[in-house]
Amino acid sequence: MTAPAQPDAAAPPRVVLGIDLGTTNSLAAVQGRSGPVVIRDSSGEALIPSVVSFAEPGTDATPLVGSAARARVLEAPSRTIHSIKRLIGRSGDDVAEEASRLPYPVVQGERGLARVRIDDHDWTPEELSALILGHVRDRAAAALSQPIEDVVITVPAYFDDAQRQATRHAAELAGLKCLRIVNEPTAASLAYGIDGSKDGTVLVYDLGGGTFDVSILRIQDGTFRVLSTAGDTHLGGDDFDACIAERLLQSVGAAGAELDDAYVRQAIRKSAEALKCQLSTEDHAALEIDLDGTSHRFEIDRPSFEESIAPLVDRTLDCTRRALRDAEVATGNLDAVVLVGGSTRVPLVRRRIEELTGRAPEAGVDPDLAVALGAAIQADVLAGGNRSLLLLDVVPLSLGIETMGGVVSKLILRNATIPSSVTEEFSTQVDGQTAVDINIYQGERERAADCRMLGAFKLRGIPPLPAGLPRVAVTFLVDADGVLRVRAKEQRTGIEASIQVVPSFGLTRDEVDRMMRDSILHAVEDMCAREGIELRNKARAMAQGTRKALAMADLPPDQIWSVKKGVDKLEKLLDASEPLDQLRAAVDDLSKRTAQIADDVISSAVAKALAEEPTS
């Protein structure tokens, strides 16, 4: 399933990239000739940390993304943004509790939206996610040697409408066309079942860094039909870390360390994560943390770790039972259990899910890569490359509108297969009323106050009639992305009054447009920055390649000396981050030196390689 090699050279003309935009890590995959392939960097690394780090004020450098940003977590904790997925599409109130645990400042922006404050600028989660998406795109474009415009992005199945729309906006801000939002567990099931031999009922348990999803699917003749889904968008490995961090804090607090300090908190978070990973393979973990020049030793054994995370794992099992019940599937009728997400490496998680389902998890699925691979498969379907596969997904949460008395009248029920559309008629409550407010809610509870408000409409132009006479048809349509569109029409007059959905917890159209304009203004700077990165990559590859060639070739000493001098100069410039034109000059110089001997090198290298090849 996971071919480690780079994608086939003769890729189809239109590449649609599948992106797993994760809480902790992101990665991309693309459909190759013989199946989906994960994009890796030159050192073979597939995962890109979902981290953005801002340089100190005054310096004009563009924000760092990925491993370079993660490296600054301790150095600049309040300027290094991780876990942004936990904030996307949410209000400041929604995330207040966890924001207090984050080392970077989260503030309330317009309409109460969560924003990240860096110096005097408030960044939206959409913009920060866009930086990550842009980085993923650039790396894929470099690996595939072709520009990427179209993408499929995965989101937790339990993401609500606002979180999905926000993810779409992030793609738009990154200059990407998002052809589809795909649910993560569904994508993982594609990666699992793509070879066509896995027909049956499958449970996908996806516990990532910050979100949990469980989906029950039926795979049959290339059709992947989701029967039900359940989850928690605020439960993941981060919370396991927090359990350990809590103990660490108590321990170092008792020793007198300054706990409010961003550095201390970040150091503890990192240590907690390291301890958790150790405990996946060991029964006992220990490490030393240096804080304020004092070294603190901390130990934890697996039983006490398991005791502290047990309530969290129980929550995932409750969701799993609910999904099974909604799907009307008994555990005995499951044909496979697929575990995805890095947090499913935690032994307690594996043990509990195995106890519940009575099945050992499938071993052939890589929990880190399955979602991206599935996204690439669905990307290929949308690009028209694969007509034999069909994905039928569901709405995770019921959708409805508020009616009299603050009760939500549900139009589309949870686990309805998408696309889904329902029209219902409503009327006015007051004589002569010419406009109605329609408030849209998502959730399972009866009362509007207990559900999540997605947006509000106003339908104007209703003829002034006695209450109850106008007939307002409200149509909910959930498209194949799981995104809701709403239409309203007064039936008696046929007036289809203009309506605008104002998202409660996302960006408005105007805001997206403005950010797009701003990003175009910055595009020139970005282009220079990208040019620099590309040149450096080229120079690095050239230096390495030339050294390798030198070692293989039989050349006269003077030529070796000349080429070596060119390589040395190039490497020195690379280390020193010199201005670009000097680097460019050195690249040109080395090309000239090697051009003279290129034929020699190639012919002698080929001769040598042929000589080494075993005779068969």
Added chain:
Amino acid sequence: MPTSLEPGEVFALFELEPTLDLDLDALERDYLRRSRDCHPDHHAAADPDRMVELLDRSARLNDAHRLLRDRWQRAALALEARRPGVLEATKNLDPMFLMDAMEWAESSAEARGSAAAEDLRQRFEVRVEESWSALRLAFLDGDLEGAATCLHQSKYARKALADLVSDE
């Protein structure tokens, strides 16, 4: 369950006559076959008008499939398709029956979580199946009013059963 489909349309989308008895495996296969023809994913290059039409067709098919899979929904739709208004006309139930039904609800609420729950669950399950058999028999005899009455009555046993086993 909310739907904007007409009762007859639900069956017509699968070229079926309004019926109670349905081979669910065959329905599933037919549904998947029809979905392949109209799912927007397989027509990503379609123009906007065509896309709207495909979305609408897919949504109707999904809705109809969801309704038909549930035997009680299917029965309600089959009855309405055969005789529009029959469910409304039969909605007033015999007071004697309603007395019994209230007792079921009470015993269900009392037994929840207790040792008696399992015994009661089996009784309600039998009652639910009895309602279904009576409904089917009346439907096959062409007694649509009788079938509709059975459907209304079945709701009380189904509700008592659901309340008993729900953990919310």
